[in-house]
Amino acid sequence: MSAWDRFVETFFNAKVMLKYLPDILSGVVVTVELALLIIVSGLLAGLALALLRSLAIKPLNWLIIFVVDLFRSLPPLVIIVLIYFGGPAADVSPSGFVSTWLSLALVLMAFSEEIFWAGITSVHKGQWEASRSTGLSFGQTLLAVVLPQALRLTIPPLTNRTIAITKGTALGTVVAVSEILGEASSAMSNSYNPSPLMMGAAAYLVLFLPVVVAARWVETRFAWKR
């Protein structure tokens, strides 16, 4: 057997791959579920915080800024481990799935709040004054005039940040979530063969490469005009 054959036999073993394909696919389902939950809840919470911040209530804004700073400075894996291992001591026992979801949603909330807020403040003051003077209320101005302009600006940085944080679903494997990496790792130790890991790696590329390429397009399409 040549070195090449041995390499293929080890890293791309067809028999092992076929056997563990269903496991990897179920991992893909978990990763996608987790990712969608994180994206939807994280972005909504971030937008909600940014809208609250625009009310300009001083003590509330200090609190928002602190929470945002906190989740921007803590490594996501530390938050996951803290919730998963700290929870039981406070008589709540979140599953690995819930811990990962909650942690990454909080991190995405923090980063997206900053971006949404930057978008809102970038809309010129005159826009506020003009729409208020036409008789629109504060809420109407925010929703109908300011947000549509602000959101457009936030799309490129938001896409990049969302991709980076969503990739963090792989961290769930540390707290026993059976997402792609978790499934691939346990299949690898069961089969004494790295082929499942290669499949897992391929699965991540299939999931995320199209998103990254799309993000490149979005970046040029909605770029900040200087």
Add this chain to the structure above:
Amino acid sequence: MIETFLNPEIIAAAWPIVLAGLLNTILLSLIVVPLGLFGGLVLALLASVRHPLVRWPLMAWVDFFRAFPPLVLLVLLFAGLPFAGLELGGFACVAIAFFLNTGAYYGEIFRAGIESVPAGQVEAARSTGLGRLQAMGHVVLPQAVRNVMPDLLSNTLEVVKLTSLGSVVAVPELLYQARQAQSLTYNPTPIVVAAIIYFLLLWPLVRLLSRLENRALAGRH
């Protein structure tokens, strides 16, 4: 609550373990940040060669690492390579994975910086007799770096946070040490302490970034 999450006795017992972790996290950051910056600079300089045979593979390289979770890369090196007869320690795996992953991110930032310097600058520098590399080193790069300073800092923050992945491959950095102390004491206090340390360490950088980002935005009107 304090008894469980910030127990003074446990803090006292775990402190030496956690402190050793902190020192290793700082050491690890001092190694992987320059490594990533260097990788990024190489990528960006290559990208300034406007030949399609250089540009396309480079873009594919960068997109590959933007799509690939760093932890998967790390596990691939740590658990996959031994099957090819190559057994690297956790530390070496972290260094290589970070070089590849964060290099791609730094590369994109440097590239954007270089592209933000007007072509006239290069032309002027070249016409005074500077070579291509001299023009890049003395004229373009200093301006490029200044233009993308907030992004460079922001990425550096992410890299330092990412060193916590080292805990997965038994590198005794802050999170790993805290988890060791936690399993010794059956108490989450060490992890809380580690979280507080991360926060105190990185909060100034987050504040600075927030200011820089706001200023950049205010300048857009």
